[in-house]
Amino acid sequence: MNEMLNGRIIKGIGGFYYVETAKELYSCKARGVFRKKRITPLVGDQVQIRLDADGTGYIEEILPRKNFLTRPPVANIDQLIIVTSVCDPSPNPLLIDEAIAAAEDKGIEPVVVVSKTDLQSGEWLRVIYEKAGIPFFAVSSVTDEGVEAVKALLKGKITAFTGNSGVGKSSLLNRIDNRLALETGEISQKLGRGRHTTRKVELLKLDDSSYVADTPGFSSISLEQCDLVRKENLQFCFREFEPYRNACKFSSCSHTCEKGCAVLQAVEDGKIHPSRHASYVAMYNEVKDLKEWEMK
Known part of the structure; x- marks a missing residue:
């Protein structure tokens, strides 16, 4: 007898989607109808799954999304934390502002976090974003400055982290919750950016109501064409x-x-x-x- 359950996709890799339900975590495949309709299930999606008698799971329905981003590919997020570093790599306000605009356009609360403040001051960035009314936090994964404040911000929310490779997203998340044990990478001095240490999108559970999305490292937070904000908006x-x-x-x-x-x-x-x-x-x-x- 088939069993129907509701849950949330917390990881997708290799054509399999890992769906967290009230009972347990199930590995599922998406029905072929999604491919025919060119619909891709996203991490963060609320879905209905069917379990066959042999325990095989299939995603039957994707429930309506309140929002989604193409890069990072994640749905139903409450806030987008844009991590930039004061140096190595240096911050680019235009790229930060593009990510903020994408969040605002989709009804996601943007937050700017400047990292590596043990190396240099990030106060010039604070001036820009506090004047704009954007929540701003300065952190150091070395001294733990600001880590508890960011941790408190995550409570009861689904949060996506984004930012250039090497800015310290994974290091910050490890300081927030050391059970995550995320792989981190050193900065390549030759390339001037971080190695891509995060290879998949996954919702990481901090407690019963708090999730963070650690997203694939990439060399820019400039937006994909489909995340560009229309001029009228x-x-x-x-x-x-x-x-x-x-x-x-x-x-x-x-x-x-x-x-x-x-x-x-x-x-x-x-x-x-x-x-x-x-x-x-x-x-x-x-x-x-x-x-x-x-x-x-």
């Missing part, structure tokens, strides 16, 4: 623009260079950090001429 992904957007002289203002733009005036007055506005302009120019089909 982009202004809403910079939360510090909100008090000024409707005060522009022209309702069609792009907030990039127009006369009478209240957002530009706020930058001039020091109310919006120029680094954030520069990122906005760069992102706007990247997507302004893209056609709809190019963003799918």
Whole structure:
């Protein structure tokens, strides 16, 4: 007799999906109908599975997602923690802001964590992101500065971690919970970036209600084409623009260079950090001429 259960995909590898249910963890395959419809189950998906008499599991249904990211490929997350390091590799505010915008566009709370503060100060980044209203934490996996504050932030949530290779995502997660025992890598001085030590996406369970997604290392957190924010939505992904957007002289203002733009005036007055506005302009120019089909 077949048995139907609900659960969450916590790992996918080699065509198998590991689904955590109230009873136990089951290894499942996705039904062929998903492939025909070009639907890929994602880590974080809530699913319904069928267990055959021999214990073989099959994903029968993917329940509606509240959000998903293409890179890292994960669904139903509450917050995206963007880890950057103060050095080795150096931070790039544009790439950080692209990840923040992708999170904002999908209704995910963005958080910026700057690591390796035992080597240099990251206060210049704090100034940028606290002014923008983005939660910001400075951490060191050597001195444990800020680790407990980030750990408290994870309670009761599903959190994705993303950032350049070598910034210390795995080291930070190991300090948060040493049971994770994640592999870490040293920085390659020749390449100027970290070796890719995290090879799969997996939800790591901290307690009954808290999960973190450790995601594959990659050399950039710039977004895949399908995670780019459409130009008409982009202004809403910079939360510090909100008090000024409707005060522009022209309702069609792009907030990039127009006369009478209240957002530009706020930058001039020091109310919006120029680094954030520069990122906005760069992102706007990247997507302004893209056609709809190019963003799918």
